[in-house]
Amino acid sequence: MCSQGTRYIGVRIAVFNQKGGVGKTTSTLNLAAALAHDEPPVILLDLNPQVHLSSIHGNPPRESSRSVFALYAHIRPLESLVKVWPDLGHLIPAHPELKRTLKSLASVLRRRVERR
Numbered sequence: 174m175c176s177q178g179t180r181y182i183g184v185r186i187a188v189f190n191q192k193g194g195v196g197k198t199t200s201t202l203n204l205a206a207a208l209a210h211d212e213p214p215v216i217l218l219d220l221n222p223q224v225h226l227s228s229i230h231g232n233p234p235r236e237s238s239r240s241v242f243a244l245y246a247h248i249r250p251l252e253s254l255v256k257v258w259p260d261l262g263h264l265i266p267a268h269p270e271l272k273r274t275l276k277s278l279a280s281v282l283r284r285r286v287e288r289r
């Protein structure tokens with residue numbers, strides 16, 4: 174990461190693979206740990222309805238409105254969803270309800286691609 178004065182240039186890293194058990198969660202945690210003492214600060218977004226990463230953080234939210242689901246549903250501002258992850262940075266936790274959201278996002282994207 175690089176910075177110019179006080180203006181930080183952020184980088185978004187997506188860790189994804191359709192296959193299960195290939196090390197996505199482990200890699201995400203290790204990446205976050207490696208970047209934790211750099212700028213800008215690390216913020217983890219758990220987009221997996223299995224909530225593994227959020228469970229490692231501890232006590233994933235019971236209500237979907239307290240999770241990243243709320244961002245897609247436009248019911249809460251991002252700042253209100255962020256949890257501190259000591260020594261790592263921050264986390265916006267997942268919720269099983271995301272499964273439904275991700276399915277509808279996938280069909281929206283599929284329709285857009287088919288229209289081209």
Ligand SMILES: Nc1ncnc2c1ncn2[C@@H]1O[C@H](COP(=O)(O)OP(=O)(O)OP(=O)(O)O)[C@@H](O)[C@H]1O
Nearest residue numbers: 190191192193194195196197198199200221223225
């Ligand atoms: N580099 C590695 N070497 C050996 N074992 C690893 C490595 N990375 C991950 N593992 C182990 O592999 C297993 C699966 O890892 P992990 O949970 O990170 O995968 P995942 O892709 O997130 O799985 P899921 O699809 O279920 O979310 C875990 O037991 C983890 O400890």
Ligand SMILES: [Mg+2]
Nearest residue numbers: 197198221225
């Ligand atoms: Mg995982």
